[in-house]
Structures are given as C-alpha cells and as structure tokens.
Amino acid sequence: xAIEAPSAPVLGQALKRKExxxxxxxxxxxxxxIRLTGMLYMSLVRSPYAHARLVKIDKQPALAVPGVLxxxxxxxxxxxxxxxxxxxxxxxxxxxxxxKVLFQYQEVAAVVAESRAAAYxxxxxxxxxxxxxxxxxxxxxxxxxxxxxxRDDREQKTxxxxxxxxxxxxxxxxxxxxxxxxxxxxxxxxxxHASPLETCGCIADMNKATGRLTLYVTSxxxxxxxxxxxxxxxxxxxxxxxxxxxxxxxxxxxVGVYPGYVVAVxxxxxxxxPVKWVETRTEHxxxxxxxxxxxxxxxxxATKQGRVQAxxxxxxxxxxxxxxxxxxxKWPAGLFNICTGSxxxxxxxxxxDAVYTNKPPGGVSYRCSFRVTEASYLIERAMDVLAAELKMxxxxxxxxxxxxxxxxxxxxxxxxxYDSGNYPANFEKALGLIGYDDLRRExxxxxxxxELMGIGISSFTEIVGAGPSAQFDILGLKMFDSAEIRVHPTxxxxxxxxxxxxxxxxETTFAQIVGxxxxxxxxxxxxxxxxxxxxxxxxxxxxxxxxxxxxxxAALCARRIREKAKKxxxxxxxxxxxxxEWADGKFRVAGAPERAVTMxxxxxxxxxxxxxxxxxxxxxxxxxxxPNFTFPxxxxxxxxxxxxxTGEVKVRRFLAVDDCGVVINPxxxxxxxxxxxxxxxxxxxxxxxxxxSEGNCLASNFTxxxxxxxVETPHWETDRTTTPSPHHPIGAKGVGxxxxxxxxxxxxxxxxxxxxxxxxxxxxxxxxRERIWRVLREHGVVSA
Amino acid sequence: xxxxxxxxxxxxxxxxDVEPRLPLVFALREMLDLTGTHVGCDxxxxxxxxxxxxxxxxxxCTMFAVQADGCSVETVEGLAAGGELHPLQKAFWENHGLxxxxxxxxxxxxxxxxxxxxxxxxEVEIRRGISGNLCRCTGYQNIVKAIQQAAAEQxxxxxxxx
Numbered sequence: 001x002a003i004e005a006p007s008a009p010v011l012g013q014a015l016k017r018k019e020x021x022x023x024x025x026x027x028x029x030x031x032x033x034i035r036l037t038g039m040l041y042m043s044l045v046r047s048p049y050a051h052a053r054l055v056k057i058d059k060q061p062a063l064a065v066p067g068v069l070x071x072x073x074x075x076x077x078x079x080x081x082x083x084x085x086x087x088x089x090x091x092x093x094x095x096x097x098x099x100k101v102l103f104q105y106q107e108v109a110a111v112v113a114e115s116r117a118a119a120y121x122x123x124x125x126x127x128x129x130x131x132x133x134x135x136x137x138x139x140x141x142x143x144x145x146x147x148x149x150x151r152d153d154r155e156q157k158t159x160x161x162x163x164x165x166x167x168x169x170x171x172x173x174x175x176x177x178x179x180x181x182x183x184x185x186x187x188x189x190x191x192x193h194a195s196p197l198e199t200c201g202c203i204a205d206m207n208k209a210t211g212r213l214t215l216y217v218t219s220x221x222x223x224x225x226x227x228x229x230x231x232x233x234x235x236x237x238x239x240x241x242x243x244x245x246x247x248x249x250x251x252x253x254x255v256g257v258y259p260g261y262v263v264a265v266x267x268x269x270x271x272x273x274p275v276k277w278v279e280t281r282t283e284h285x286x287x288x289x290x291x292x293x294x295x296x297x298x299x300x301x302a303t304k305q306g307r308v309q310a311x312x313x314x315x316x317x318x319x320x321x322x323x324x325x326x327x328x329x330k331w332p333a334g335l336f337n338i339c340t341g342s343x344x345x346x347x348x349x350x351x352x353d354a355v356y357t358n359k360p361p362g363g364v365s366y367r368c369s370f371r372v373t374e375a376s377y378l379i380e381r382a383m384d385v386l387a388a389e390l391k392m393x394x395x396x397x398x399x400x401x402x403x404x405x406x407x408x409x410x411x412x413x414x415x416x417x418y419d420s421g422n423y424p425a426n427f428e429k430a431l432g433l434i435g436y437d438d439l440r441r442e443x444x445x446x447x448x449x450x451e452l453m454g455i456g457i458s459s460f461t462e463i464v465g466a467g468p469s470a471q472f473d474i475l476g477l478k479m480f481d482s483a484e485i486r487v488h489p490t491x492x493x494x495x496x497x498x499x500x501x502x503x504x505x506x507e508t509t510f511a512q513i514v515g516x517x518x519x520x521x522x523x524x525x526x527x528x529x530x531x532x533x534x535x536x537x538x539x540x541x542x543x544x545x546x547x548x549x550x551x552x553x554a555a556l557c558a559r560r561i562r563e564k565a566k567k568x569x570x571x572x573x574x575x576x577x578x579x580x581e582w583a584d585g586k587f588r589v590a591g592a593p594e595r596a597v598t599m600x601x602x603x604x605x606x607x608x609x610x611x612x613x614x615x616x617x618x619x620x621x622x623x624x625x626x627p628n629f630t631f632p633x634x635x636x637x638x639x640x641x642x643x644x645x646t647g648e649v650k651v652r653r654f655l656a657v658d659d660c661g662v663v664i665n666p667x668x669x670x671x672x673x674x675x676x677x678x679x680x681x682x683x684x685x686x687x688x689x690x691x692x693s694e695g696n697c698l699a700s701n702f703t704x705x706x707x708x709x710x711v712e713t714p715h716w717e718t719d720r721t722t723t724p725s726p727h728h729p730i731g732a733k734g735v736g737x738x739x740x741x742x743x744x745x746x747x748x749x750x751x752x753x754x755x756x757x758x759x760x761x762x763x764x765x766x767x768x769r770e771r772i773w774r775v776l777r778e779h780g781v782v783s784a
Numbered sequence: 785x786x787x788x789x790x791x792x793x794x795x796x797x798x799x800x801d802v803e804p805r806l807p808l809v810f811a812l813r814e815m816l817d818l819t820g821t822h823v824g825c826d827x828x829x830x831x832x833x834x835x836x837x838x839x840x841x842x843x844x845c846t847m848f849a850v851q852a853d854g855c856s857v858e859t860v861e862g863l864a865a866g867g868e869l870h871p872l873q874k875a876f877w878e879n880h881g882l883x884x885x886x887x888x889x890x891x892x893x894x895x896x897x898x899x900x901x902x903x904x905x906x907e908v909e910i911r912r913g914i915s916g917n918l919c920r921c922t923g924y925q926n927i928v929k930a931i932q933q934a935a936a937e938q939x940x941x942x943x944x945x946x
Binding site: 674 | 827859882892
C-alpha cells in the first residue's frame with residue numbers, strides 16, 4: 001500500500017503546536033466546560049478567622065435556601081473518618097474543620113445545591129460561631145516560648161515541623177573561620193502564588209450502580225490523585241478513574257490534593273449525583289498551595305582575590321498550618337541544597353527549620369523544581385553581596401568561581417552530581433550579546449550625572465527531572481514516568497504518557513520525540529495524557545520533569561518498538577535480523593542501503609504478515625527511571641533604570657541565554673522562557689501575599705495580587721547554548737522552570753547594582769515603587 | 785423570578801429566560817453551551833471572559849445577561865467564519881501566541897476589537913490594547929507578534945479588496 005514517506009528529522013524543528021486548533025476556536029475542554037446530566041454544584045464555607053475555636057455550625061438557614069440539597073460539615077466527615085487527610089509531605093490536613101480553624105479561608109463546611117447560584121447562596125447562609133484564638137503570623141516568632149501552639153492534634157507540642165540539614169557543618173565552620181573575607185546577608189523570598197488563569201476545581205461522579213467513581217479534576221498528576229483517593233476514601237483503586245481534561249495553567253498549584261476534592265467525592269456519594277466544585281479566584285489565592293516564604297541567612301567565605309571557599313545557609317521556612325507541600329518524601333526542603341549553584345565551593349552546609357503559622361499550607365508550587373528557586377536566588381544574590389564587599393565586578397567574581405567544564409560530571413559539597421555544563425561559554429556568550437562592557441561604561445557616565453542605572457547578572461544552575469527512584473518518591477511511589485505507544489496498521493501512532501501538560505506543548509514535543517525515533521512525521525503521532533484509565537502510571541508534570549523523565553520514556557519506548565519492528569523488517573527484507581540497520585529513518589540491509597523498508601511497512605506487516613513465531617501487533621510500554629537529575633543552566637542579564645524621584649524601576653533590557661541540552665522544539669522552548677521570565681519579573685517587582693497581624697490575607701484577588709499585563713512586561717531577548725545531558729536518551733534537560741528560577745536574582749541584582757552607589761547591598765522582593773522610594777528616601781535621594 | 789431576553793449570538797437569534805443576577809458569561813456558557821468564553825477571576829481583572837457586545841469588548845463576568853437584551857454578542861466560537869480560521873486565530877497559532885489556551889479566547893476577542901478600531905497599531909498600542917487581558921503563560925511577546933501579523937495580513941487583504 002502507498003504510504004507517505006517519512007519527512008525530514010522532526011526533532012529540533014519549530015513545529016506549530018498540535019493542541020492549538022482547539023484552543024484558538026474555543027473548543028478546549030477545561031474542567032468547568034464539562035456538564036454532566038443531573039450534576040449538582042458545591043460551594044465551600046470558609047473561615048473568616050486565622051485561628052479560632054469552632055463553637056457551632058447551624059446548617060438550617062442554608063437548608064432553607066431554595067435549591068440547597070445538603071450541607072456537609074467536618075463533624076459529618078468525622079463520622080466517615082474523612083475529616084482529616086494525609087498530605088504528600090507526611091503530615092495530615094483537615095478536610096473540613098473540626099474543633100478549630102487554623103487559617104483564614106480554611107474549609108469549614110460544604111453546601112450542595114441544584115445550581116451554582118443556590119450553592120453560593122447556601123454557603124452564605126450557613127451560620128458559624130467562632131471563638132477567636134491568638135494568631136501566629138510571623139514565622140520568626142513561631143518558636144517563642146509564649147507562641148500559641150497551633151497543631152495541638154500532634155504528639156509533638158511545638159510549632160516546629162522538622163529540622164533538615166545537608167553538608168558538613170564542621171568542615172564548613174572551619175573553612176569559614178579561616179576565610180580572609182566573609183559576607184553575611186539575610187534574604188527573604190516572599191510568600192507568592194502561582195495562580196494560573198484557571199482556578200482549581202473538580203466534578204466527582206460516583207455511579208451508585210457500578211460503584212465506580214470518576215473524578216474530573218484540574219490535575220497535573222492524575223495518577224497520584226487516583227492512588228491518594230484510594231488511600232483516603234478507602235475505595236478500590238480500579239474503581240476510581242481520574243480524568244484531567246485541558247488544564248488552564250498549573251505551575252505546580254495543581255499537584256496537591258485539596259480538601260474540596262475530597263468533599264466533592266463525599267457529596268457525590270451522599271447525593272447520588274455528580275457534584276461540581278470550582279474555586280473562585282479568592283478561594284484559590286486564599287487556600288491553595290502558596291510558594292516560597294523562606295527566610296534565609298547566607299554566609300560566604302572567600303579569599304581576598306575572590307575565590308569562594310565556604311557557603312553556609314540557615315533557613316526558617318514558613319509552611320502555614322499544615323505541612324502539605326507536594327515534595328519528594330525524603331526531601332522536606334526539596335532540592336534546596338542545589339544552593340552552591342554554578343560555583344566551585346570546597347565546603348558547604350545548609351539547614352532548614354520548618355514551622356507552622358496561621359496561614360494556608362503549600363510551599364513549592366510556582367514553576368519551581370522543589371525549592372530550587374529559593375536556592376538559586378540565594379546564591380546569585382549572595383555572589384553579588386560578596387562582589388560588593390570585594391569591590392569586584394560581579395561578572396569577574398563569577399568567572400573566577402565557575403565549575404570548569406573539564407570537571408563534569410561534578411559532585412558538589414552538598415552531594416549532587418551535575419551531569420554536564422559549560423558555564424564560561426554560556427556566560428561569555430550572554431555578556432557578549434548584551435554588550436556588558438559597554439553597559440558598564442555607560443553606567444559610569446550616568447552615575448557621574450546622578451542617574452540610577454543597574455546591571456544584574458544571574459548565572460544559575462538548576463536541578464530538574466525528579467527523580468531517580470533510589471532516593472525519590474512521593475508517598476512511596478517512585479518518581480519514574482512512563483510512555484505507551486501503539487503503532488496502528490497504517491503506520492500512524494497513539495502515544496500515551498503518565499504526565500499531564502498544562503500548556504507546555506507535549507502533544508507536539510512528545511510527538512516529535514516519538515516521530516524522530518520511529519521515522520514517522522510528528523503529525524502521525526497522536527499524544528494523549530490525563531486519563532488514568534488509558535494512560536500508563538506516572539507521577540505527573542511539575543518540577544520540569546516531563547522532558548527529563550517522560551521524554552526519556554518516550555524515546556526508550558519508541559526504541560523498544562523499533563526493536564520489534566526490526567525483526568519484522570528482517571522478515572520483509574528476507575535477511576537476518578543482524579543484517580538490518582536503522583539509518584535515516586528506515587530499516588536498511590547492511591551493505592545494500594537501497595534495500596529498505598519503512599516503519600509504516602513494518603507496522604502494516606505486524607498486523608497482516610508477522611514473521612512466524614513473532615507475536616502480532618506493534619506496541620510497547622516503557623517505565624523510565626532516570627539514572628540522575630538533569631542540570632540546566634544559563635546566564636540572565638537585566639538592565640534597569642530607576643527614577644530617582646518615584647522609585648519606579650524600568651527594565652530596559654533583559655537577555656536570557658539558556659542551556660537546556662538538546663532542544664526538541666525551539667519555538668516552544670522560547671515560549672517557555674518568555675512565560676517563566678514574566679513570572680520571575682512579577683515575583684521580583686509586584687507579587688507577594690502578605691498577612692496582617694490578625695492573619696487576614698491581604699492579596700486575595702487580582703486587584704491586590706498583581707499579574708503583569710502586556711504593558712509592564714519587558715521585551716525578552718533569548719539565545720541558547722547546547723550542552724547535551726550525557727545520560728538522557730535524547731540529551732534533553734528540561735526548561736520550563738529555568739526562567740522562573742534564574743530571573744528574580746537578575747532583576748534584584750540589577751536594582752541593587754543601581755542603588756549600590758548609595759551603599760545599598762540588598763533589598764527584599766517585591767521591589768515595588770514604594771519600597772524603592774523608601775530606600776531612596778533613607779539615603780537622602782528623595783526628601784521625605 | 786426570571787426575565788425574558790433576546791440576543792443575537794454569533795449571528796444566531798437567541799431567546800432566553802434568565803435570572804436578573806445571572807452574569808452574561810454564564811448565560812453563554814451554560815445556557816448556550818458556548819464554553820469557549822472562560823471565567824478566570826472575581827474582579828473583572830483577567831479578561832478571560834471577554835466577548836464583543838455590539839462590537840465592543842466586554843468582560844462578560846461583569847455584565848448581567850439582562851443588560852445584553854437586544855444586543856449582538858460575538859464569542860470566540862464565531863470567529864472562524866465559514867470554517868476558515870480568522871487571521872488572528874491563524875496568527876496566534878503560527879506565532880505560538882498561546883500555551884495553556886485559557887486566556888486565548890478573550891485575548892482574541894480583545895485583539896479583534898483593537899484591530900477594528902486601529903488597523904495598524906504600533907507595539908505600544910497593542911500592549912496597551914490588550915492590557916485588560918492577563919496571560920500567565922506566554923509573557924505576551926508572541927501574542928503581540930501574532931496581532932502584528934494579523935494586522936498586516938488584514939491590511940493587505942483590505943488593500944487588495946480596494
């Protein structure tokens with residue numbers, strides 16, 4: 001049969017995205033677009049108090065609202081043993097409050113009604129009586145003797161959750177004591193929130209007749225949800241199907257299982273109807289997983305010539321009311337000990353103390369591979385503090401301390417083995433492209449005129465692709481990921497994965513990987529994710545792990561298919577299997593390359609004419625356990641001008657030169673960089689979720705928690721170097737998070753650089769106009 | 785208590801009985817099954833729900849359906865006339881002007897109105913023109929490029945038609 005010949009190699013091409021036609025025509029299928037027959041709506045009653053005893057809940061006024069069918073409280077769930085649930089971090093979390101509430105917007109009761117409006121009306125009508133308790137807002141006071149004990153449900157009567165350390169504290173102390181120069185700086189990474197445009201939500205549909213639960217949910221990790229639900233709700237796992245439809249952005253906030261999902265499941269069981277629950281923006285910002293909130297103290301010891309020797313970091317982590325961050329189980333502070341960055345330290349030591357406060361739980365979710373953003377920000381900021389102390393150009397200080405290319409694979413004093421890197425090449429490319437020396441000359445001239453111009457560099461190293469199963473699991477589930485490929489008789493393929501994209505373009509990039517391995521056009525490979533009934537088991541999309549882990553599975557799964565196809569090729573070519581070679585996208589006879597068959601020929605034969613003794617069909621599954629993480633890196637340079645009268649910062653230029661190894665689709669990589677830089681810009685200049693002394697959330701909607709518009713967002717300049725990962729099947733490293741991880745320090749370094757003639761060494765984010773204006777006023781630049 | 789309204793949506797006449805407090809976006813999404821228009825916030829900040837009402841971009845989460853009585857409403861589902869992608873849809877696709885796709889319908893409708901008002905906007909005018917629509921994924925750069933491309937294409941087509 002006539003079959004279209006394979007096209008040119010598909011890896012590395014800027015193919016248009018296969019997912020776009022439905023989105024540009026309004027035909028995406030996001031959670032709230034799904035309506036099931038007989039579906040009810042749920043709304044949650046939330047606490048107005050940050051810490052209070054629950055005295056009484058009166059359901060009656062809500063039940064009197066027309067259309068309201070049920071009100072569910074924590075006491076009702078207690079009867080089912082479902083008022084608490086385990087968190088992914090080994091703690092537990094209230095589903096609906098019993099006894100007391102621990103943060104504002106905590107889930108207190110659920111109202112189920114015939115319509116969305118009736119559910120809201122009913123939730124407003126529930127009468128809850130609270131008895132206010134003393135509130136703990138400031139993590140720095142969590143361990144004070146007089147601090148209120150928040151989690152009296154625990155055996156340990158303290159607000160301390162855990163203490164974690166990494167590195168050699170004695171060796172680091174000794175090196176620090178001997179160092180000619182030491183610097184020390186407090187650095188706070190504020191509490192912020194990923195807040196994708198689509199909030200979280202679900203539809204729980206328990207079919208009473210079959211006993212099967214279908215949960216449609218905005219999830220980055222549908223298989224994890226299925227297993228957690230099986231454990232929490234004690235349902236047999238084969239009787240649960242989790243479907244994550246199109247996801248309107250995630251950035252990590254859609255990894256954890258939220259109380260609303262569990263309540264919706266109960267509501268569906270109780271009412272016998274499908275129940276939909278979709279958060280409002282305020283509920284989303286007020287209760288779902290925040291990010292960061294790390295109070296860090298960093299010290300560097302160095303020689304007078306600027307050679308770094310020792311790094312010591314003490315951190316106080318504010319985890320909110322429950323330790324519910326979605327982290328690998330054995331890594332309570334995530335991968336924070338990547339904080340030696342791109343530099344060759346002889347000794348390092350890091351510790352983290354996590355505490356409870358009366359704030360919502362969370363911690364890792366904002367385009368960050370488990371605390372890597374905090375680590376990267378810290379070291380890049382600290383290097384500039386050291387440069388200021390040494391009166392050195394921060395670029396020269398970095399050049400002096402980069403891990404040299406010949407030392408890869410390189411093991412850090414905190415235990416990571418970096419797979420590959422060429423930092424000087426990447427760095428010099430960036431500085432050359434931006435015209436660093438000219439900018440410094442311009443800065444000197446402007447400073448002479450009293451102008452505030454700053455140049456900020458970040459030359460970061462990331463760690464992504466969790467993770468190798470020996471050390472990485474979530475609730476015991478090893479952090480592999482998977483691919484399943486079926487090649488149909490006509491040579492077209494269906495590829496399914498255990499990850500779940502939220503805009504990253506897997507339907508295109510994974511088709512490119514599979515296509516390039518099988519000699520098929522990407523157009524002929526349909527990628528599906530998000531349905532636990534059909535997708536192979538996987539841990540989901542976050543931590544830039546899709547390409548490093550599932551991308552590896554895609555390539556190796558395709559190679560497994562190729563192995564079988566080779567046997568078929570030998571049969572078709574009437575030669576021995578050892579005489580068949582895979583070259584230029586075809587199976588060819590060694591020594592006679594014109595005798596060739598395509599993958600399509602083999603696929604057709606697999607169903608119509610399989611070799612005797614060979615199992616028919618052409619499909620494979622592969623579970624890929626990566627041997628190591630991948631370590632993307634890059635150099636970002638920001639150029640800013642500060643208005644000395646108002647404190648307003650203008651980002652004049654921003655250049656990102658990334659190295660994410662082999663690139664699958666350059667258009668998509670650039671898009672990921674643009675988006676992540678915009679998030680980093682937002683974090684640096686405008687985003688924080690502050691709380692007042694009573695624990696009231698002061699940024700619970702988009703008028704207070706700011707998302708940059710097209711007007712403020714700078715124009716991004718991007719370029720690349722390519723240092724393949726030596727262990728990844730196609731040499732790729734993952735890229736989604738680099739721009740968020742690497743950029744905040746570039747922005748802050750630029751602003752501090754602009755203010756450095758005033759003697760300023762550090763300013764905490766967000767660098768709002770007001771905050772900069774106050775710095776200018778303190779230093780007499782503007783009068784009070 | 786419900787009110788009877790009559791609106792034209794994407795060229796089709798629709799008669800609906802709605803509660804006075806029903807936002808237009810829910811009438812479109814849940815009564816007419818036009819789920820391309822999304823809801824992203826509670827404060828008229830994000831623009832995911834933008835539709836054109838008599839040609840003007842409106843955040844349909846903040847307009848009651850009853851206020852649209854007698855109006856002509858255009859949603860993303862009406863953009864591809866006769867099955868042919870609108871130049872803006874084509875340009876968003878070709879320039880990677882979308883990632884998760886959630887803001888895209890609102891962004892497209894705002895861009896359509898912008899180009900109707902100002903067929904050859906500068907980059908600054910485009911950035912101002914879409915500043916009522918938030919995108920968390922793209923950093924806007926490729927959206928701006930897409931709108932520039934669509935503007936150029938529409939102007940060329942208009943010139944050819946003259």
